[in-house]
Amino acid sequence: MKTPRRLRRPRVLIVGCGDVGLRCVALLRHRAHVFALTTQPERCAALRAAGASPLVGDLDARRSLKRLAGLGATVIHLAPPQKNGDDDRRTRALLAALARPRRRLLHNPSETCRRWLHAGSAWGKRQARIVPAVPPGPRRSLPLVYASTTGVYGDCAGALIDETRPVHPVNARAKRRVSAEQQLRRATARGQIRASIARIPGIYAANRLPLARLERGTPALADACDVYTNHIHADDLAAILVRLTTHGRAARVVHASDDSRMKMGEYFDRVADAFALPRPPRVTREQAAQQLEPVLLSFMQESRCLLNQRLKRELRIRLRYPSVEHFLRTAAQCR
Known part of the structure; x- marks a missing residue:
């Protein structure tokens, strides 16, 4: 009896299927059987409607991940670490679940x-x-694509950097990301998976712009003390992650960043102009420390510019939005 076509398609598991994950589903659903791990049973209907088969499980509860064993799927790991500690326990739990042998x-x-x-x-x-359940013998390591962050570099004082720059995480968030990357490299060395790592800067899209911040009049740093930031549109990011599932190299890092090189305040100014909103007031770093919340202020402590040659040369990615300016011009025409 012939195997149903749906069962013959490659399998992809998306862990942490939020906004970017759903964009990945849209790119994959016609060529793969896409599974989406969710902690919320009430999201199952929406995930099915998007074209994914939902699996209810929680990376903070290992027993809930039993269904991942033996799934035989390429993994796109978008789940952030837990909010405390220096070790990413969620990535550790995911690797343990994927490694658990399925038995019959x-x-x-x-x-x-x-x-x-x-x-x-x-x-x-x-x-x-x-x-x-799987006969003994060598097995091909399945690809796993990890969505990391450029925060692992720490402050680079505005320097232009590529993927060979040593990591220097400063805050706990970045340390947990480095922990995840190290775990995935070790699992790759063991032959358990074949991990590719995308280091991602600030993600934007029509539904991910700082419009509420601009409407509140939240200040930005004065140009003299401002920091360089990097950006990627959510659609381009999804395309990069999907491309990495088939063309990513083992334990290889790629900057998932566009060609923009602008300071944070300039980014806010460009968005404000495109949507006819007031530009944010500028303040000194000392004034910002008094007016802004610590989490928001932490993003103003690091400055770097990312090179993305690997993205173009190895993955042969052509960005839909090569810069923030390209997107804003399109958005302004659609208003």
Whole structure:
């Protein structure tokens, strides 16, 4: 009997299927069977409507991840680490779930005894009846694409950097990302997976612009003390992540960044102009420390400009929006 076409398609598991994950689903659903891990059962209907098969599970509860074992899927790992500690426990839980062998019960008693006696096992009859579902022998490591962050570099004082720059995480968020990258590199070295790492800067899209911030009049840094930031449109990011599933190199880092080189305040000014909003007031760093929340202020402590040659040369990506300015011109025409 011929295997149904749906079962013959490659499988892709998206872990952390939020806005960017759904954009990945839209790119994959016609050529792969897409699974989406969600912690919220109420999201299952929306995920099905988007073209994904939902799996309810929580990276903070390892027992809920049993269905991932033996799935045999390429993984796009978009889930952020937990909010405390320096170790990314969620990536650790995911790798453990993917590594767990799927087992089945043999229905032929004579075959069970033969395997048990041949192995010379002292485990007993119960253990002898359980064998791996996948036949022994070498297996091809499945790709895993990890959405990391450019925050792992720390402050580079506005320098132009490529992927060979040593990581220097300063805050706990970045340290957890470095932990995840290290775990994935070790799993790749063991042959468990074949991980590719995308280091991602600020993500924007029509639904991810700082319009509320501009309407509130939240200040930006004066140009003399402002920091360089980097950007990527959410659609381009989804295309990069999907491309990495087939063309990413093992343990290789790629900057998922566009060609923009602008300071944070300039970015806010451009968005404000495009949407006819007041430009944000400019303040000194000392004034910002008094007026802004610590989390918001932390993003103003690091400055760097990203090179993206690997993105273009190795993945051969052509960005839909090569710069923020390209997108804003399109957005202004659609208003």
